[in-house]
Amino acid sequence: MKKWLMITAVALLTACSSAENKSYYQLPVAAQAGGQSVASQGNRLLWVEQVAVPDYLAGNGVVYQTSDVQYVIANNNLWASPLDQQLRNTLVANLGSQLPGWVVASQPLGSDQDTLNVNVTNFHGRYDGRVIVSGEWLLNHQGHLIKRPFHLELTQQKDGYDEMVKVLAQGWAQESASIAREISRLP
Structure with a gap:
């Protein structure tokens, strides 16, 4: 009986210690x-x-x-909400704060609106300590299409997913600022 209790206790302790904690990440919005x-x-x-x-x-x-x-998709380091939603929400917030005189929204605003679509092809960390943010955006401005590719590689200063997500957010904020500069030059 004691042997059975000992085996059960070891099995329970092993199960508890092997349970991995999950971490959830949300992209921070740049200060507005x-x-x-x-x-x-x-x-x-x-x-x-x-x-x-x-x-x-x-x-x-x-x-x-x-x-x-080779790419690895983490099992225990997860996005708190879908990445495309996080990218869209932070882009709307960043552009809204960087484009005075503009109303920026994630919903249709009317018939005279400009429309922005972004295709993000890379948004990940890399084995060499670099973080990659790339893709292209397409702006429909008064019936004229403007298309721009983007590719950013930033250096991660510390190890870990926390740092990687912060640097990814920094890259996305930089691209948001670049898009805002292009839009602000429009007639």
């Missing part, structure tokens, strides 16, 4: 300047229609590239 009311922003309208990600990024797991050809 004081908000303006919609009425004071004028009539320039921008609808961020979609931010698309490929299938390997669309799952719950944070992606890490382990070699030139």
